[in-house]
Amino acid sequence: MRKNEDRRRALVDAAVDVLATEGARGLTFRAVDTAAGVPAGTASNYFPSRDELLSQVGAHIHVRLAPDPTVVARTLAAPRDRAAVARFMHDILDRVTADRAGYLALLELRLEATRRPDLHRTFTATMRAQLDDSVAFHVDSGLPGDRRTVELLYIAMTGLIVESLTLPEILGDTRALIDDLVDQVVPLVAGPR
């Protein structure tokens, strides 16, 4: 088993792209080799099994999709109102556009997690932590709304992401849709409802 960490990361990144472009069906060691531009057999040398490769993808996809700290800082410099929430939501959709492959891979992994208990455990833990963080961040930073507000935003944005990744022509102006969503779901002022 080879130990070059740069190369391992490159392989995992390539696996994300393969997952997005070819689907779970196309995710083979050889395909990863090709996508990463390394000689055939390399992925075999770095990962004991396809499952192990998938797990590592699952672990690294989250850091790849993490929000940009500068955007967070910028928004927090402004008043903590509905508009700020809307800006965060728009930023999420912008990231989906910017790293389409990453989010598609995340969806593929969700489905894979349906069949792999260990991946399911990992994913559930990570996602729950992320939601909890979102709630804590939202409330602590004084943005309007409570946990339920964030939960509603969460499921709506999940749906919007799935939709714009897979059938983008269905919905029209997603920016306006987000604005309306925030208007309906987020209260005007902070504090418990």
Added chain:
Amino acid sequence: MRKNEDRRRALVDAAVDVLATEGARGLTFRAVDTAAGVPAGTASNYFPSRDELLSQVGAHIHVRLAPDPTVVARTLAAPRDRAAVARFMHDILDRVTADRAGYLALLELRLEATRRPDLHRTFTATMRAQLDDSVAFHVDSGLPGDRRTVELLYIAMTGLIVESLTLPEILGDTRALIDDLVDQVVPLVAGPR
């Protein structure tokens, strides 16, 4: 190519189950044969290619997941208020639970559509028609809200479905969540906002 339509349908249904349990990766003629309980080679005899099989699955999955007319009739017998909308949303989630395989297959197909232009076209057309139908139904039957209301419900329910299919432990009481969603998104009375 064999012509027994009952058998063809049975094979397509089996393909849905395979898609749900094994994923797109596991969808082979042989797997479909096994799932349908027919001899090896049968699916080969009924479908010229795997792609063709997928297309037929895409065409039939929608009729399999269609809402129960009796539920629709029952709800329409009651007053057309928020509670009626909530009842419809609950029914959707109930159907997800009842035919988990069907909805999982739908998700797999969404991802496949990302890579197959013909499937993408078919799916987009079907889904758009379904959304338009939902809007028309909603407005025509005097339920409170307009097109945008239905769109917001649509994306939120899509997200909720994905979430409860793949990571059901994240969200707590989904029924309460739906009730809150409807409260926020659906106006109290009918008519334009």
Added chain:
DNA sequence: TCCAAATCACTACGTCTGGAGTACTTTAGA
């Protein structure tokens, strides 16, 4: 500075699995 050892990149090959397709046989219904 030089040498030895170890690690890694890369090539190329043998093996193997499992899926596809299809000839052939059997069965059932008209």
Added chain:
DNA sequence: TCTAAAGTACTCCAGACGTAGTGATTTGGA
């Protein structure tokens, strides 16, 4: 009895996997 579909069993093949072998590069020690 004739025909079409069901069922059986076989061959063929692609593609993937893993690894042995070789050359290059780096590391550590004297």
